[in-house]
Amino acid sequence: MSNLIPVLTRRDFVKVGGALVVSASLPSTAKAAAGADAGYTLDATKLVSWLELHADGSIVARTGKTETGTASSAFYAQAVAEELDVDPRKVSIIGGHTDETPDGGYSAGFLGGVNNLKKVAAYTRQALLGLAAERLGVPAAGLTVAGGVVSGGGKSVSYTDLVKGQQLSLAIPVTGRLARIDPKDPIGITDLMGITVTGNPPMKPMDKYTVVGGSHPRPSIADIAMGKAVYSGDVKVPGMLHARMVRPASLGSTLVSAGKLDKVKFPTAEVVVQKNLVAVVSPNEWEAVSAARAVAAVTKWTEWAGLPGSGNLTATLRSAKWEDVGRRGDPAKAEAGLAKAARTLATTYEQPYVRHAPMGAFVATADVKTDGSLTIWSQSSQSQGARAHIAHIMSVPVEKVVIRWAQGPGQYGRTTYGGDGAMADAAILSKLVGKPVRVQWTLSEDLAWSSTSPGWVADVKIGLDDKGNMVAFKSDWYSPHENDARMIGAVLAGMPTISPKTKPFYPAISTVWPYDKVPAVVESAYGMANLASESANGGIRGNIMRTPWQRQQNFALEAAVEEAAAAAKADPIEYRIRHTSDKRLIEILNETSQAAGWKSRPSPSPQAAKSGTTPVRGRGVGVVIRSGAQWVGIAEVEVVPATGVVKVLSFTTGVDVGKVMNPRHLKSNIEGGTVMGLGEALFEEVTFDASKVTSTDWTKYKIPAMGDVPDVKTVFTSRNGRGINGGGEAANTVSANAVAAAFFDATGVQPRRVPLTPAYVKSILKA
Amino acid sequence: MPSYSLTVNGKSHTVNAAADTPLIYVLRNDLNLMATRLGCGMSQCGACAVLADGKEIRSCTTTVSRIGNKKIHTIEGLPGLWAAKSGKALTPEMVHPVQQAWIDEQVPQCGYCQSGMMVAAVDLLDRTPQPTVQQIRNHFTNTAPSPHLCRCGTYTGIMAAVQRASKSIAG
Numbered sequence: 033m034s035n036l037i038p039v040l041t042r043r044d045f046v047k048v049g050g051a052l053v054v055s056a057s058l059p060s061t062a063k064a065a066a067g068a069d070a071g072y073t074l075d076a077t078k079l080v081s082w083l084e085l086h087a088d089g090s091i092v093a094r095t096g097k098t099e100t101g102t103a104s105s106a107f108y109a110q111a112v113a114e115e116l117d118v119d120p121r122k123v124s125i126i127g128g129h130t131d132e133t134p135d136g137g138y139s140a141g142f143l144g145g146v147n148n149l150k151k152v153a154a155y156t157r158q159a160l161l162g163l164a165a166e167r168l169g170v171p172a173a174g175l176t177v178a179g180g181v182v183s184g185g186g187k188s189v190s191y192t193d194l195v196k197g198q199q200l201s202l203a204i205p206v207t208g209r210l211a212r213i214d215p216k217d218p219i220g221i222t223d224l225m226g227i228t229v230t231g232n233p234p235m236k237p238m239d240k241y242t243v244v245g246g247s248h249p250r251p252s253i254a255d256i257a258m259g260k261a262v263y264s265g266d267v268k269v270p271g272m273l274h275a276r277m278v279r280p281a282s283l284g285s286t287l288v289s290a291g292k293l294d295k296v297k298f299p300t301a302e303v304v305v306q307k308n309l310v311a312v313v314s315p316n317e318w319e320a321v322s323a324a325r326a327v328a329a330v331t332k333w334t335e336w337a338g339l340p341g342s343g344n345l346t347a348t349l350r351s352a353k354w355e356d357v358g359r360r361g362d363p364a365k366a367e368a369g370l371a372k373a374a375r376t377l378a379t380t381y382e383q384p385y386v387r388h389a390p391m392g393a394f395v396a397t398a399d400v401k402t403d404g405s406l407t408i409w410s411q412s413s414q415s416q417g418a419r420a421h422i423a424h425i426m427s428v429p430v431e432k433v434v435i436r437w438a439q440g441p442g443q444y445g446r447t448t449y450g451g452d453g454a455m456a457d458a459a460i461l462s463k464l465v466g467k468p469v470r471v472q473w474t475l476s477e478d479l480a481w482s483s484t485s486p487g488w489v490a491d492v493k494i495g496l497d498d499k500g501n502m503v504a505f506k507s508d509w510y511s512p513h514e515n516d517a518r519m520i521g522a523v524l525a526g527m528p529t530i531s532p533k534t535k536p537f538y539p540a541i542s543t544v545w546p547y548d549k550v551p552a553v554v555e556s557a558y559g560m561a562n563l564a565s566e567s568a569n570g571g572i573r574g575n576i577m578r579t580p581w582q583r584q585q586n587f588a589l590e591a592a593v594e595e596a597a598a599a600a601k602a603d604p605i606e607y608r609i610r611h612t613s614d615k616r617l618i619e620i621l622n623e624t625s626q627a628a629g630w631k632s633r634p635s636p637s638p639q640a641a642k643s644g645t646t647p648v649r650g651r652g653v654g655v656v657i658r659s660g661a662q663w664v665g666i667a668e669v670e671v672v673p674a675t676g677v678v679k680v681l682s683f684t685t686g687v688d689v690g691k692v693m694n695p696r697h698l699k700s701n702i703e704g705g706t707v708m709g710l711g712e713a714l715f716e717e718v719t720f721d722a723s724k725v726t727s728t729d730w731t732k733y734k735i736p737a738m739g740d741v742p743d744v745k746t747v748f749t750s751r752n753g754r755g756i757n758g759g760g761e762a763a764n765t766v767s768a769n770a771v772a773a774a775f776f777d778a779t780g781v782q783p784r785r786v787p788l789t790p791a792y793v794k795s796i797l798k799a
Numbered sequence: 800m801p802s803y804s805l806t807v808n809g810k811s812h813t814v815n816a817a818a819d820t821p822l823i824y825v826l827r828n829d830l831n832l833m834a835t836r837l838g839c840g841m842s843q844c845g846a847c848a849v850l851a852d853g854k855e856i857r858s859c860t861t862t863v864s865r866i867g868n869k870k871i872h873t874i875e876g877l878p879g880l881w882a883a884k885s886g887k888a889l890t891p892e893m894v895h896p897v898q899q900a901w902i903d904e905q906v907p908q909c910g911y912c913q914s915g916m917m918v919a920a921v922d923l924l925d926r927t928p929q930p931t932v933q934q935i936r937n938h939f940t941n942t943a944p945s946p947h948l949c950r951c952g953t954y955t956g957i958m959a960a961v962q963r964a965s966k967s968i969a970g
Contacts, residue, residue, distance in 0.1 A: 253910070254902050257917070258875075263833075318816070391909070696905050700906075701908075708950070709953075738949075739936050741952075741954060743958060
């Protein structure tokens, strides 16, 4: 056997109490075998923590990463099945419970997340081949596996028979550690990636894949369709109370007096208060809802008016004191390029605050025991991070905290740092009342008090040569803090929280530069604190959202390139191709434009009009490179200049992800991401007055309904030799650019802001 | 608290609840039917939709006292509804064609809105067995009291699944 194989120590199993490759083990057995600590974190160096082969041929794989709706659980099963050569339907994934998974990690970017299970499966395969070689008397090199049966020398044995009655301990090499609070870290919590499996076990080459690349169904979908899926809000703990929160009157208000409860009307309800955290609990959920409304009406808060109002956002950002947080490129070279350019374009772009806006508000259930140990049921996409946050908030060792994960409404990034949400509310209340407590936020509460993706402004200068080609590019991007993962319940209750620093922690310039033929480029980013961050309740907390930073910066980049193409009187796709040597980008631009029926000509359209009641049509393109994948979006829109109404008639999204892991679910992710981006293009804006967020229901924070968007046409081809790259996330990035460009094509007027609401459209068409 | 007799998924239940209790809390907390999901709580998103005598209602704003004799069906009861409609015996394996189409098209992403989406689909196909694309779009967008919203943006998948279910029901 290869020396890459890890230690396979049958003699160790007695010592570790029966670690196993094969067993019909229950989680408790696995915990014991995996040497779980007091807080039940599985030992990642033991195979049993990761993988079980059961006697019926089924396989259970465990990871801290969870299903967020992108079908990662299908891909994980496929990857494990591929390395082990078994039927993917035999593989089930347990994700996210901190007491039943070994590695932690966040559930964004499942491409990285799948590597742990892939390697574990590859190590296991090598171990099994070693056993088979011994059993069959055939060297491992002469063995093949199909459907979980090892064959060689005319003989065969199934994995199951191979290890029946045997218990094996296989050491898994790992590095890293679980998420933990770190005051020195810019976001206050570190090691979010968790534990990584190391080494290089022999893995199947991509061109030999038989499972990865197929449209394996996601197992939980049948449960969702049949009404059997358990969501985070469905957890029922014996003796549990329902809670509804009574939030402050404004983002900066503090409590004057909590309202008194009418015990005749609400006999089993109680008001619970800690500092500015006010809640009503009841064994009856509707009583909790009704009583909380009644209490809220008579609860007194201090007045506060420290926000600029969303109508003044741009002016506020323009006059803010900014800190330099990151730069890429050569400023002097870019300035020199601009100085000697035949022509320069100077433009500015902006976008208001937008938000994740899941279909279900935050919910969590907590059970705090008298010894301080606690269990929380949550939909967080970063369970180990959530565990660290909660331990910090409740001032208990992390070993005392268990996070049990259940699927929830899509979070789109807001729980990636383990924070935000109802977990702190639930834990604090459970401790105060001495019973398990389920906290369900309302939609209005969620749209007002959860974290947001901050607004931004950007200045772009482009230098063109005498042929209209880009010779210099300079961008400056300004946006408030976008890493505030604190849980509002802990802030209000005065419990310890992490202290996020002002500056973004991430490489502040997050574009992946597509136009390498532009000789002089500099991109800069500037940060400031959250709006009203000095207020009692932390102001408008910024947080990452699907394709963070890059989504916003790429809008400014692509909108400016669109303007340059128009100045050059070039077809927008031809113009982009002219400035890149990225063959994959050129290929997907060509494939997508062909699928969309794109006809080469400059924008605006010869029929463009900026007045009248006759609808005008236009088409536009947007491009982004993200997580190794090249994306192209092409929109066709119709604009009625007199009313300012923009309708997207068709949308085609193309992507080159290299090898496609699961065509059906890639298609679904592209379609869904595109629709989410169309919300930013057309509707989405968090509004606020001087004291609070005002876009607090679905009529005020509008997201796309079916009739607002066309069916999305997708373009992708699976190609080996280009790696496996990100397909789940970034479709939302191309929508706004393509729609904005199509608007320009239709009207001849460049939009420099999204969303393209009727009011904004009318204002720029009139100008 | 007053007592109410409800017929849910073909079974009779008696529950004690305040008269203004929205049906969703009775379904989830008293009858343990958890597939009906609380979305906005104000009839703006459709996540909580259930069928009352075959027609969609929003269980987050319809109070228990207003249900009366109406027969309620939730997602858990769709197989039984299909058994009755198709004249087949109800078995544990029974799947409503709308549910099967949702599985075949792998529609859900986070899935939170999808119970309501399937209810809307059953309602539509009951009255319009072979809807056009425009009728489907219209049904999910313009039927009172609000559109059915999906933040994951699975509308293209829903469109395909409704068409698939329509074909399947037609046989």
